[in-house]
Amino acid sequence: MDDELAISVRGLRKAYGDNLAVAGVDLDVHRGEVFALLGPNGAGKTTTVEILEGYRRRDAGEVRVLGADPAHPDPGWRSRVGIVLQGTGEFDELTVGEVVRHFAGFYPDADDPAKVVERVGLGAKAGARTHTLSGGQKRRLDVALGIVGRPELLFLDEPTTGFDPEARREFWELIRDLSAAGTTIVLTTHYLDEAEALADRVGVIAAGRVVEVAPPNRLGNRQEALATVSWRTPDGTPETAETATPTALVAELAARFGGEVPGLTVTRPTLEDVYLRMIGH
Amino acid sequence: MTTTTKPAAPVAAAPGRRPGGAALALRQGRLEITQFLRSRESVVFTMGFPIIMILIFAAIFSDEIAPGVSYTQYFITGMIATGLMTVSFQNLGIWIPIERDRGVLKRYRGTPMPKWVWFAGKVLMVVAIGIAETALLLAVSVALFDLNLPDTAAKWATFGWVAVLGVTACTLCGIAISSLARTARSGSAVVTPVALVLQFISGVFFVFTSLPSWMQQVAALFPLKWMCQGLRSVFLPDSFGAQEAGGSFELGRVALVLGLWCVIGLVLCLTTFRWTTKRDG
Numbered sequence: 001m002d003d004e005l006a007i008s009v010r011g012l013r014k015a016y017g018d019n020l021a022v023a024g025v026d027l028d029v030h031r032g033e034v035f036a037l038l039g040p041n042g043a044g045k046t047t048t049v050e051i052l053e054g055y056r057r058r059d060a061g062e063v064r065v066l067g068a069d070p071a072h073p074d075p076g077w078r079s080r081v082g083i084v085l086q087g088t089g090e091f092d093e094l095t096v097g098e099v100v101r102h103f104a105g106f107y108p109d110a111d112d113p114a115k116v117v118e119r120v121g122l123g124a125k126a127g128a129r130t131h132t133l134s135g136g137q138k139r140r141l142d143v144a145l146g147i148v149g150r151p152e153l154l155f156l157d158e159p160t161t162g163f164d165p166e167a168r169r170e171f172w173e174l175i176r177d178l179s180a181a182g183t184t185i186v187l188t189t190h191y192l193d194e195a196e197a198l199a200d201r202v203g204v205i206a207a208g209r210v211v212e213v214a215p216p217n218r219l220g221n222r223q224e225a226l227a228t229v230s231w232r233t234p235d236g237t238p239e240t241a242e243t244a245t246p247t248a249l250v251a252e253l254a255a256r257f258g259g260e261v262p263g264l265t266v267t268r269p270t271l272e273d274v275y276l277r278m279i280g281h
Numbered sequence: 282m283t284t285t286t287k288p289a290a291p292v293a294a295a296p297g298r299r300p301g302g303a304a305l306a307l308r309q310g311r312l313e314i315t316q317f318l319r320s321r322e323s324v325v326f327t328m329g330f331p332i333i334m335i336l337i338f339a340a341i342f343s344d345e346i347a348p349g350v351s352y353t354q355y356f357i358t359g360m361i362a363t364g365l366m367t368v369s370f371q372n373l374g375i376w377i378p379i380e381r382d383r384g385v386l387k388r389y390r391g392t393p394m395p396k397w398v399w400f401a402g403k404v405l406m407v408v409a410i411g412i413a414e415t416a417l418l419l420a421v422s423v424a425l426f427d428l429n430l431p432d433t434a435a436k437w438a439t440f441g442w443v444a445v446l447g448v449t450a451c452t453l454c455g456i457a458i459s460s461l462a463r464t465a466r467s468g469s470a471v472v473t474p475v476a477l478v479l480q481f482i483s484g485v486f487f488v489f490t491s492l493p494s495w496m497q498q499v500a501a502l503f504p505l506k507w508m509c510q511g512l513r514s515v516f517l518p519d520s521f522g523a524q525e526a527g528g529s530f531e532l533g534r535v536a537l538v539l540g541l542w543c544v545i546g547l548v549l550c551l552t553t554f555r556w557t558t559k560r561d562g
Binding site: 053054055076078085087089091098102103106149 | 387
């Protein structure tokens with residue numbers, strides 16, 4: 001097994017009854033990388049991630065996470081893996097500080113709980129009972145519990161759902177910090193901008209299969225894709241052409257119109273366009 | 282392990298000490314007790330119920346069941362047994378489904394905490410609350426109703442082993458029955474009727490021998506009847522044993538049946554316990 005790989009998956013399959021949730025996933029995540037698993041709801045993101053986290057058994061395939069099979073997690077392996085689940089498990093009767101301190105106690109090399117609470121932006125709420133937190137604040141507590149053990153590998157399942165834009169930016173900074181300190185990060189998201197902002201590589205998953213893996217700006221051969229040039233003819237009718245040489249076309253149009261081209265736009269497919277095409281829309 | 286794809290701080294260099302199991306269990310127990318005491322409903326209904334019941338019973342039955350033996354002296358045994366069953370069987374059977382549904386158990390499973398530590402935490406909570414609640418019940422009964430406490434070391438010893446065996450059996454059964462509840466809400470719907478029926482047929486609210494004999498035989502299949510009977514040998518005069526259904530307090534049979542329920546409860550726990558809800562895999 002390649003030591004540079006934090007995660008290696010070959011032919012992963014998982015069915016719930018007749019429903020094939022994961023239909024043959026192949027995936028490699030390098031150490032130190034931020035990897036985003038992007039896909040619509042029901043694509044198999046969470047099932048895949050929960051198999052990697054050691055929560056679910058697989059039906060078939062080969063899986064190595066930090067050099068071990070996650071189907072048999074032992075405490076040593078668990079202490080190297082941080083998990084932020086999609087659903088929150090709440091401790092209504094305890095304060096933020098108490099919960100984080102308690103979880104820190106499970107890890108051999110835990111971070112300072114007070115520092116972690118500060119880092120996720122809950123410093124002012126350290127003494128508050130968790131049931132008084134807002135949805136976004138609860139999510140930050142989840143993140144605090146995921147990172148308090150100083151994991152080598154951190155899983156984040158749709159971490160910013162329910163965040164306002166400012167909280168998302170702050171969260172992205174936190175992820176970049178963790179990544180800069182060497183933590184390997186695997187996150188699932190259905191926010192394209194989040195994948196684009198954070199990930200070194202994006203894996204698009206649809207109907208239980210990984211459709212493509214690439215850096216966000218190269219996804220779906222975006223850079224080489226045909227450009228769309230639009231303008232209006234002299235009688236006002238909108239005109240559109242797809243071309244590999246948009247500059248030549250614009251020059252030709254400029255010559256034809258003898259100057260400004262009315263309503264001229266030149267676009268390439270956005271990440272959203274290629275993503276929607278990949279997942280079959 | 283040392284190579285990362287980004288310039289990074291050394292990861293997992295410091296091995297660190299894993300906290301010892303006993304220390305983890307004590308921490309877990311303390312956390313469980315804190316959560317229990319901060320949940321007002323738990324304190325009032327679990328700890329207060331037997332005391333409220335003994336106040337009602339003492340007010341209704343103020344005469345003597347036998348020369349020199351008050352009704353309170355008889356019913357205290359049922360109230361102690363009920364209290365122990367409430368704090369173990371009902372408390373766990375109601376709370377564990379809530380914690381499972383909230384995802385608290387799933388979150389614990391994602392940490393390096395050894396599984397048994399979580400169970401140990403629950404047991405420590407049950408034992409601590411059980412002792413506190415029984416002591417309070419005895420104190421109230423001595424102060425208000427002239428309850429006679431056991432006067433020999435042998436009787437205290439019997440009190441001790443009956444309580445330990447009874448609480449062990451009820452704790453294991455409470456953990457086992459928690460897996461029957463499909464949602465957070467259904468825990469109390471599953472557990473409360475079972476507990477209530479057992480209380481009626483096991484001699485908690487009525488003098489056991491005054492119940493129909495078929496009812497006595499059904500009750501003899503379950504632990505509560507034997508807990509009550511064992512405790513009667515502690516709180517009632519030895520001569521009272523002749524009035525029991527079996528002609529004596531049958532302490533050997535008390536130990537046997539409670540021990541058997543410990544085994545049944547343990548097997549059920551080991552075979553049926555779930556850390557996640559059904560819909561959650």
